[in-house]
Each structure stands twice: as structure tokens, then as C-alpha cells.
Amino acid sequence: MARTVIPFGPQHPVFPEALQLKLECEDEKVVNAIPAIGYIHRGIEKAAELNAFRNNVFLCERICGICSFMHALCYCQGIEEMMNVEIPPRAKFLRVFWAELSRMHNHLMWLGFLADSMGFESLFMQCWRAREIILDVTEMTTGQRVIYGSCSIGGVRRDIDKEMAQDIEKRLIMAKEMVDSDISPTVFHDPSLKRRTVGKGILTKEQAISLGAAGPVLRASGVPLDTRQTGYAAFKEIGFEPIVETAGDVYARTLVRLREWYQSTEFCLKSLSMMPEGEIATRVVGRPKGEVISRVEQHRGEVFYYIKGNGTNNLERLRVRTPTFANIPPLLVMLRGCELADVPVITLSIDPCIACTER
Amino acid sequence: MENELILDRDALIPEIQKMWAQKARFATATCLDLGDHFEVMYHFEFEDSVEFARHIRVSIDKDETLPSISNIYLCAALIENEIKEHFRINISDIALDYQGRFLRAKESPEFPLMKDYKVEEKK
Numbered sequence: 026m027a028r029t030v031i032p033f034g035p036q037h038p039v040f041p042e043a044l045q046l047k048l049e050c051e052d053e054k055v056v057n058a059i060p061a062i063g064y065i066h067r068g069i070e071k072a073a074e075l076n077a078f079r080n081n082v083f084l085c086e087r088i089c090g091i092c093s094f095m096h097a098l099c100y101c102q103g104i105e106e107m108m109n110v111e112i113p114p115r116a117k118f119l120r121v122f123w124a125e126l127s128r129m130h131n132h133l134m135w136l137g138f139l140a141d142s143m144g145f146e147s148l149f150m151q152c153w154r155a156r157e158i159i160l161d162v163t164e165m166t167t168g169q170r171v172i173y174g175s176c177s178i179g180g181v182r183r184d185i186d187k188e189m190a191q192d193i194e195k196r197l198i199m200a201k202e203m204v205d206s207d208i209s210p211t212v213f214h215d216p217s218l219k220r221r222t223v224g225k226g227i228l229t230k231e232q233a234i235s236l237g238a239a240g241p242v243l244r245a246s247g248v249p250l251d252t253r254q255t256g257y258a259a260f261k262e263i264g265f266e267p268i269v270e271t272a273g274d275v276y277a278r279t280l281v282r283l284r285e286w287y288q289s290t291e292f293c294l295k296s297l298s299m300m301p302e303g304e305i306a307t308r309v310v311g312r313p314k315g316e317v318i319s320r321v322e323q324h325r326g327e328v329f330y331y332i333k334g335n336g337t338n339n340l341e342r343l344r345v346r347t348p349t350f351a352n353i354p355p356l357l358v359m360l361r362g363c364e365l366a367d368v369p370v371i372t373l374s375i376d377p378c379i380a381c382t383e384r
Numbered sequence: 385m386e387n388e389l390i391l392d393r394d395a396l397i398p399e400i401q402k403m404w405a406q407k408a409r410f411a412t413a414t415c416l417d418l419g420d421h422f423e424v425m426y427h428f429e430f431e432d433s434v435e436f437a438r439h440i441r442v443s444i445d446k447d448e449t450l451p452s453i454s455n456i457y458l459c460a461a462l463i464e465n466e467i468k469e470h471f472r473i474n475i476s477d478i479a480l481d482y483q484g485r486f487l488r489a490k491e492s493p494e495f496p497l498m499k500d501y502k503v504e505e506k507k
Contacts, residue, residue, distance in 0.1 A: 354459035
């Protein structure tokens with residue numbers, strides 16, 4: 026049968042960012058897909074070598090608006106490890122709070138995008154309505170809704186007092202009730218959502234490992250790997266078990282994210298209740314020397330930083346590998362053999378973030 | 385770094401084949417320009433451990449060619465293209481070769497992560 030190459034993107038209604046997939050099709054069936062990126066490459070790794078190492082916190086936060094806190098956290102953890110800095114226990118819990126808050130708003134945003142990609146507008150709106158509560162908490166605690174600016178080398182910049190913690194608790198419970206009543210039943214029982222996601226874009230466990238998948242994509246294929254298991258920040262004290270599904274399809278990835286949303290709510294509440302009194306930052310003196318690998322679990326998967334310092338104010342090298350970069354090769358396998366109409370849903374199931382990927 | 389293995393270029397592919405046979409998951413690769421030579425590190429992890437299982441470090445002269453590992457780990461093709469575009473390094477037989485147009489556009493600066501790359505001052 027004759028093959029047609031269909032350029033899918035870079036500007037496409039379902040893609041929040043510029044990503045192109047060159048889809049080789051036989052009639053309505055996709056037989057091959059080649060990704061084309063490079064539309065928003067900003068040279069952030071080079072910029073990080075030119076900046077003072079302390080200023081890179083702000084630069085890293087701007088790698089991506091959605092996972093801004095995670096990038097700052099990963100960078101700060103790496104520098105602290107290199108400089109043998111132990112941050113105060115309270116700062117560790119505050120870091121968990123903002124990291125998980127970030128995951129909560131991201132997973133709802135993603136579920137909204139997925140619903141939008143299949144024309145399920147009411148679910149899209151419900152997800153973003155619940156997400157708004159999370160963004161209000163972010164604004165209340167950091168002063169901002171996108172770039173948190175609350176993580177710094179040596180700890181965090183802002184504290185949460187008891188009154189604010191009580192208010193946050195109420196709001197998080199309100200968001201949970203909203204997800205319980207308006208979102209979860211749809212995800213678990215709606216036949217039209219299931220028809221578009223069950224059995225679509227299957228990635229087996231073996232493929233997930235051999236293709237280097239990360240995050241919910243990896244865990245939805247039955248691999249229990251989550252960087253939070255390493256116990257970074259306060260996860261050692263709070264305790265962590267990864268959420269795993271085994272079907273490896275779009276629906277399994279949806280379930281992993283929804284269950285993670287509930288888990289993150291618990292982590293936020295636990296971090297507020299378990300947080301000890303005390304300082305929120307340690308003064309850091311000196312300059313980083315040596316090399317270190319720092320990793321944290323973003324909502325899309327593991328983000329990887331390699332940092333090399335040379336004892337000056339500037340870093341020798343900063344290398345960032347984001348989860349979407351790792352999930353592009355698995356996506357190409359998921360798309361092989363699918364119907365053209367399923368491409369948006371399958372592509373969104375990896376939660377692509379191209380700003381992160383290209384840096 | 386812990387769990388680091390330093391190899392010659394010729395020993396790279398057999399070691400990567402061993403990692404594949406052990407079902408190691410390829411995380412990423414990092415390239416460093418160390419003035420007179422390059423260092424490329426390959427990072428792997430295993431399913432039953434979130435700690436990195438192995439870092440394989442290979443040093444090559446600047447005029448040498450590095451064999452691609454993408455014919456073993458297909459997912460390495462993307463990072464190998466990126467390394468090739470950002471450093472003046474020759475990587476042979478990449479499974480999916482973007483010919484220098486993976487992240488860079490025609491007008492983009494050439495090999496910006498090389499240490500001899502001069503950054504233009506803003507006026």
C-alpha cells in the first residue's frame with residue numbers, strides 16, 4: 026500500500042508546545058513516526074556556564090514554567106551535595122510540600138489536556154477548575170503561580186506559618202472533594218473516555234526499560250521506579266511507595282497520574298503536619314568543586330542534572346536531561362500501528378514538555 | 385563518582401552490550417570538553433534499584449570518532465545527535481541521524497558547548 030507522510034505539528038490544536046511528528050501512514054494507520062524538535066532550543070546549558078552558580082537557580086527554574094520548582098530543587102540539591110551542605114529539616118519538608126503541590130497542579134493540567142484532545146471539554150474544565158485551587162495555594166505560599174522562586178541553595182526562601190497551614194489544609198481537602206466528585210468517577214467509569222484510552226498506545230515492560238522510559242510512562246508499564254524512593258528532601262521521613270499499573274496503555278498512564286494526585290495530596294498534608302520548627306535555610310559559603318549527579322522525580326518523570334564545578338563562581342558544566350527527552354523514543358513505539366485519530370491522545374499520554382526537552 | 389567504569393573507546397561497545405544483556409535502563413549520556421580531549425559518560429540504572437547502577441566514562445581525542453551505542457540502545461540516538469551538535473565530536477553510525485539539525489537551526493551558533501566557543505557580548 027502507498028505510504029503518505031503527514032506532518033503532525035509543530036502547531037497543532039492539541040499540542041501545548043511546538044513538537045512535530047512526521048507520521049508515515051498507510052491509509053489511516055501509522056506505520057512509523059519521526060520526531061522533529063528544535064523550535065524552542067534556548068541554550069540554557071551554555072547560559073549556566075556563563076552565570077554565577079547561585080544565579081543558576083533562577084535560570085533552572087525558567088527551563089520550564091510547569092515544573093519550575095522541580096528544576097530549582099534538583100539544581101540546589103546537586104550544589105548542596107557538592108559543597109557538603111546540610112539543609113535544615115524544616116526546609117526539607119517545605120521542599121516536599123512545594124514539589125508535591127507542583128505535581129498536583131501538573132497532573133490536573135495534564136488530565137485536562139488529555140480530555141481536551143479527545144473532545145471531552147467538560148472534563149477539561151473540571152480538571153482546570155480543581156487545579157485553580159492548587160494554584161491559589163501556590164500563590165498564597167510563594168507569591169506566584171508559575172515560577173515559585175522559593176528554593177535556594179541552602180534551603181528555601183519562604184516559610185509557612187500555622188494559620189496559613191490550616192488554611193492550606195482546608196483548600197487541599199476542598200480540591201480533593203472536587204476531584205472525588207467530578208473527576209475520578211469520570212476517569213474510572215466513563216465509557217467514552219475508556220474507549221479512547223484502553224488498549225491504545227501500548228508500551229510493554231520490556232520496551233519501557235529498553236527504550237529508557239521515565240516517570241508515569243515507565244510505571245504504567247509495570248516498572249516500580251520513582252526517584253522519590255531515594256528519599257531526597259524529606260521523603261525518607263515521610264515514606265514513599267511508587268504507584269504502578271501494568272497494562273502499559275494510555276488508560277494505565279491516566280490511572281497512575283490520578284492515583285499519584287491523591288498520593289501528592291497526602292504528602293502535602295503530611296509535610297505540613299510533620300514539619301519541625303526551626304530555620305528554613307543554611308548560609309552557604311564557598312564555591313562548588315567536583316562533580317555530582319542530582320535527580321528528582323518531576324510529575325513527568327525523573328529529571329537528571331549532571332553538575333561539574335571547578336572551584337570558581339561559574340560552573341564547568343551543567344547537563345540537564347528531562348523526562349520528556351527520555352519518553353520520546355517510547356512514544357515512537359507507542360504510535361506504530363495506531364490509528365491516525367489516536368495520535369493526539371497517545372502523544373499527550375507521555376505529557377510532552379518541549380520547553381524542558383530542548384532547554 | 386560511585387559505580388564508575390573508565391574505558392577505552394574500543395571497549396565501549398562490548399561493555400554496552402553487557403549492559404543490554406543485563407537489562408540495564410539507559411538514562412542519558414553527558415559530554416565534557418576538557419580542552420585537549422572529550423569525555424563522554426553513559427549513565428545506566430537497573431529496574432530493581434533507583435540508585436544509578438553504572439556510569440561508563442570514555443575519553444577520546446578530539447580528532448577521534450566515537451562509535452554510536454544507538455544500534456544497541458535505540459533511545460541513545462537522540463542524545464548522541466545532541467552531543468554531536470553541541471560539541472565538535474564525530475559519532476559514527478547513529479541509528480537516527482539528524483545531520484546536525486536535531487536541536488539547532490541553520491542560523492544557530494555552531495558547537496556552543498565547546499570551551500573555545502566565544503560568546504558575543506551584548507551591546
